[in-house]
Amino acid sequence: MTASSARPAIVYASVHHGNTAKLAAILAAELSADLFTAEEAAGFDGRARELVGIGSGIYFGRHHRSLLRLVDHWEHPPRTLFIFSTAGLPILRCWQHAALRRRLRRKGCRVVDEFSCRGWDTVGPLWLMGGINRRHPDGADLERLRQFVRRLPRS
Ligand SMILES: Cc1cc2nc3c(=O)[nH]c(=O)nc-3n(C[C@H](O)[C@H](O)[C@H](O)COP(=O)(O)O)c2cc1C
Structure with missing residues (x-):
């Protein structure tokens, strides 16, 4: 790297x-x-990066533990980031992004924007009915993501 x-x-x-x-x-x-x-980002030096996006699915109300751990141990975090996720319930974005957002801010990072959309979810008993959000992220979700990218501030 x-x-x-x-x-x-x-x-x-x-x-x-x-x-x-x-x-x-x-x-x-x-x-x-x-x-x-x-895993590939362990030891990642983000200082020179103009922008970094960090994201995962949401598992039990937070981003994946590998991302939370990465940020906790980030020696040289990027200055400017955005957060993204897919989730069974993306409407809870503000709350479900909090654990990652808090860690990033503690490291002195600036979180400039956040994106979440529906993702196919078959956790637990949802599996029996084929899950929720089947076929998501779909074309409309991905188009919203492209529009989100266009609005991102670039240094
Ligand atoms: C173990 C587990 C726990 C989950 N917990 C939540 C949750 O708390 N809130 C939510 O909105 N979605 C939850 N989901 C749904 C996932 O966030 C969703 O399926 C996501 O799109 C998975 O992303 P991935 O396929 O990139 O891993 C959970 C899924 C799994 C497997």
């Missing part, structure tokens, strides 16, 4: 159905960003 790269970067985890991986791929393409899993 190059310490000096100024390119944007996307750091993500996607462990349930690959829902968030779809967002991460679009973000990387739209921003011409480098794409890292949380």
Whole structure:
């Protein structure tokens, strides 16, 4: 990993159905960003990056533990970030992003915007009925994501 790269970067985890991986791929393409899993980003030097997006599915009301752990141990965090997620209930975004947002702010990072959309969810008994949010993220979700990217502040 190059310490000096100024390119944007996307750091993500996607462990349930690959829902968030779809967002991460679009973000990387739209921003011409480098794409890292949380594991690949260990030791990541974000200081020179103009913008970093960090996200995952939501599991029990928070982002994936690999992302929370990464931020807790981030020696050189990026200055400017945005948060993204897919979730069974994205309407709870403000609350479900809080654990990650709090950690980032504690590290002195500026969180400039946040995005969440529906993701196919078959956790627990939902599996019996085929889950909720089948086929999400869908084309409309991904178009909203592209519009979100266009509104992001760039330094
Ligand atoms: C173990 C588990 C716990 C979950 N907890 C929540 C939750 O608290 N709130 C929510 O909105 N969605 C919850 N979900 C749904 C996931 O956030 C959703 O399916 C997401 O799109 C998964 O992303 P991924 O496929 O990238 O891993 C949960 C899913 C799993 C498997």
